[in-house]
Amino acid sequence: MHSTVDTFRTPQGVTLGVEHFGDEADPLVLLAGGTTMLSWPDALCEALARGGRHVVRYDLRDAGASTTAAPDAPAYTLRDLAADAAALARGLDDRPAHLAGIGVGGMVAQVAALDHPEAFSALTLAGTRAVAPGPVDDDLPDHDQTAMKERFKLPKPDWSDRASVVEWATAAAEVFGDDPDEARTTAGRIFDRTPDTSRPVQMANQLGTVFAHLDCRPRWRERLSELTVPALVVHGRRNRFFPVGCGEALARDIPGARLLVLEEAATAIPAASADEVAGEMLKL
Numbered sequence: 001m002h003s004t005v006d007t008f009r010t011p012q013g014v015t016l017g018v019e020h021f022g023d024e025a026d027p028l029v030l031l032a033g034g035t036t037m038l039s040w041p042d043a044l045c046e047a048l049a050r051g052g053r054h055v056v057r058y059d060l061r062d063a064g065a066s067t068t069a070a071p072d073a074p075a076y077t078l079r080d081l082a083a084d085a086a087a088l089a090r091g092l093d094d095r096p097a098h099l100a101g102i103g104v105g106g107m108v109a110q111v112a113a114l115d116h117p118e119a120f121s122a123l124t125l126a127g128t129r130a131v132a133p134g135p136v137d138d139d140l141p142d143h144d145q146t147a148m149k150e151r152f153k154l155p156k157p158d159w160s161d162r163a164s165v166v167e168w169a170t171a172a173a174e175v176f177g178d179d180p181d182e183a184r185t186t187a188g189r190i191f192d193r194t195p196d197t198s199r200p201v202q203m204a205n206q207l208g209t210v211f212a213h214l215d216c217r218p219r220w221r222e223r224l225s226e227l228t229v230p231a232l233v234v235h236g237r238r239n240r241f242f243p244v245g246c247g248e249a250l251a252r253d254i255p256g257a258r259l260l261v262l263e264e265a266a267t268a269i270p271a272a273s274a275d276e277v278a279g280e281m282l283k284l
Helices: 042-050 078-092 104-115 145-153 162-175 180-193 199-207 221-226 244-253 271-281
Strands: 003-009 015-021 028-032 054-058 097-102 120-126 231-236 258-262
Touching: 003 078, 015 042, 015 078, 028 078, 028 104, 042 054, 042 271, 054 078, 078 097, 078 104, 097 104, 104 120, 104 221, 145 162, 162 180, 162 199, 180 199, 221 244, 231 244, 231 271, 244 258, 258 271
Parallel strands: 028 054, 028 097, 097 120, 120 231, 231 258
Antiparallel strands: 003 015, 015 054
């Protein structure tokens, strides 16, 4: 399916890299990257477009084709990223959008739906949790510590060398249970779209490390009961980074939310699951 790559400039002067699928007259589904737009597989974007949606996936700040400044010392907050999502939704369609976020993009999506309820008609949260990076609440599972130790044992790549970054990303994906072939392809595409090869920028694109430095206050989990839009929570059973209990808790915290557990998935949405996930999203 044909897609169009472009940029969008918010009223606040932030440039966001975007890619369009489908007919722009159709209802908008906005996919927040985690952190790059390539966190959302092509197959899912295409399936949603075939279902009669205008699909736009986009890069968060300091990722892909979006505004890049200092990803190791960002001068913005999680709420600013949420405002970006709302500005993008309003700028692309005069109707409320279905907002979806994956990984850390799911944190952006939660705050966006809470802070800008008029901008969104539905919410999909994939492979994420209801608290910011750092210590988790007592009732939520933390990262799988064995997987984290294995990941940190991997030799650090030469962030200026494409082959080195791709091999590292592939090995890291295997640690977390994702398909290595899909991870290899995605890592290469992310590298090719990254505006420069400096270490902070490449790490922000491949790892989303900007979130380790981001001001994510105040907490938003206690506000999730305020959400009134239809919501879908998608989570991989084998997710070792955000274990499935995080998704189960989100589904409990959001009134009326439906939970879709992908039994064979880990952190990424496999291309093989794209039709199933799209089908559930199209019901919202």
